[in-house]
Amino acid sequence: MEKLGKRPMSKKSTILVIDDEETMRNACQQVLSKSGYHTETSADGADGLRKVREFPPDLVLVDLKMPGISGMEVLEKIRKIDSTIISIIITGYATIESAVEAMKRGAYDFLPKPFTPDELRIIIKRGLERRELVLESLSLRREKEKIEKNFISMVSHELRRPLIDVQEYLEVVRAGIVGRLTQPQKGMLEKASGQINTLLVLIKDWLDMSRIEAGRMLENLELLDLSQILYKTVDLLREKIKNKKITLEVNIPAHLPLIKGEKLSIERVFTNLFRNAIDYNHEEGRISVKAKGEGDYVVIEVSDTGIGIPQKDIPFIFDEFFRVKNKKTKHITGSGLGLSIVKKVVEAHRGSIEVRSEEGKESIFTVFLPKFTGTNEKSSVG
Ligand SMILES: Nc1ncnc2c1ncn2[C@@H]1O[C@H](COP(=O)(O)OP(=O)(O)OP(=O)(O)O)[C@@H](O)[C@H]1O
Numbered sequence: 417m418e419k420l421g422k423r424p425m426s427k428k429s430t431i432l433v434i435d436d437e438e439t440m441r442n443a444c445q446q447v448l449s450k451s452g453y454h455t456e457t458s459a460d461g462a463d464g465l466r467k468v469r470e471f472p473p474d475l476v477l478v479d480l481k482m483p484g485i486s487g488m489e490v491l492e493k494i495r496k497i498d499s500t501i502i503s504i505i506i507t508g509y510a511t512i513e514s515a516v517e518a519m520k521r522g523a524y525d526f527l528p529k530p531f532t533p534d535e536l537r538i539i540i541k542r543g544l545e546r547r548e549l550v551l552e553s554l555s556l557r558r559e560k561e562k563i564e565k566n567f568i569s570m571v572s573h574e575l576r577r578p579l580i581d582v583q584e585y586l587e588v589v590r591a592g593i594v595g596r597l598t599q600p601q602k603g604m605l606e607k608a609s610g611q612i613n614t615l616l617v618l619i620k621d622w623l624d625m626s627r628i629e630a631g632r633m634l635e636n637l638e639l640l641d642l643s644q645i646l647y648k649t650v651d652l653l654r655e656k657i658k659n660k661k662i663t664l665e666v667n668i669p670a671h672l673p674l675i676k677g678e679k680l681s682i683e684r685v686f687t688n689l690f691r692n693a694i695d696y697n698h699e700e701g702r703i704s705v706k707a708k709g710e711g712d713y714v715v716i717e718v719s720d721t722g723i724g725i726p727q728k729d730i731p732f733i734f735d736e737f738f739r740v741k742n743k744k745t746k747h748i749t750g751s752g753l754g755l756s757i758v759k760k761v762v763e764a765h766r767g768s769i770e771v772r773s774e775e776g777k778e779s780i781f782t783v784f785l786p787k788f789t790g791t792n793e794k795s796s797v798g
């Protein structure tokens with residue numbers, strides 16, 4: 417018996433012979449079974465197609481001239497049922513035209529009658545190798561699609577989980593539960609823990625960004641009162657503001673027009689802007705937060721009297737991972753993702769953000785978010 421490649425060794429390849437001539441069906445079945453293939457036969461196209469749907473075969477030999485459904489039609493239908501099945505045409509009326517026509521309709525190859533057992537075996541072997549390749553690339557493509565689809569949750573599990581575990585182990589050691597620590601040892605563990613925290617925040621930012629990019633941003637829309645959100649986010653940072661002796665001015669009317677948005681993301685926008693206003697501010701500096709309804713928008717302005725942003729860097733500050741690099745920013749830590757998330761969230765809500773700044777003096781960020789009007793629900797936050 418000749419070698420048939422990998423597949424028949426593990427799982428027998430199945431071949432279906434569709435031919436109205438009994439002697440042809442029997443001859444093919446004999447040769448192919450002897451070669452180790454599982455072989456089935458059909459006397460006409462309709463029965464053949466039923467069998468294709470039933471198992472399905474790896475390869476089909478189709479006679480071109482048959483009563484009932486023609487070989488060409490059978491070919492097309494097989495392709496529709498499963499495009500990975502290899503079809504080979506056999507016919508006694510071989511002409512170049514019919515071969516070309518059959519190939520156009522999805523046949524892999526063409527075998528003119530009469531043929532020898534060897535010719536049959538060779539063409540079948542090649543066809544099955546082709547099928548192997550097709551299946552392999554299909555499974556690779558599916559794997560790739562699956563990875564892309566699950567990328568966000570995969571990253572979250574694969575990267576965050578072990579980091580959180582390390583963080584917990586460090587906590588146990590730091591707490592002295594597994595033995596007393598010297599002061600330098602404690603200091604080092606604290607630094608390690610701090611770095612892991614930074615990494616966890618970075619991964620979270622990155623995940624959020626992938627979520628926004630994957631269009632999964634506006635999933636939990638609700639009507640939001642921005643004044644509540646602004647007060648809440650400012651409150652969360654009061655301690656930081658106090659520590660830096662910053663004066664905070666808040667000018668928000670009691671009733672701002674509502675917006676429709678995803679609460680956590682909108683909170684994130686203002687936490688990021690306020691955090692920047694604190695981090696890039698001087699000791700005893702000032703921060704001002706204003707909000708008002710203006711035309712179709714609610715306009716929120718966050719300004720600070722901090723280090724400002726060099727004009728040449730302004731076009732880049734919303735880019736992912738971009739950070740101004742100079743003497744003044746050297747000791748301020750961050751990933752450079754904050755403002756890119758801000759911009760993506762705002763734009764996903766059909767809003768916009770503008771920045772003005774003078775180096776050494778001030779930075780003013782203005783956010784425009786569309787008012788909820790009740791009638792333009794779709795167009796305002798689509
Ligand atoms: N209020 C501001 N005053 C001065 N510079 C600012 C201000 N806000 C942002 N910047 C500059 O823009 C850069 C990008 O800001 P962004 O918030 O995206 O990143 P980050 O603050 O460096 O890191 P993080 O991702 O932790 O927020 C900052 O590194 C800083 O140089």
Ligand SMILES: [Mg+2]
Binds near residue numbers: 688691692754
């Ligand atoms: Mg920031």
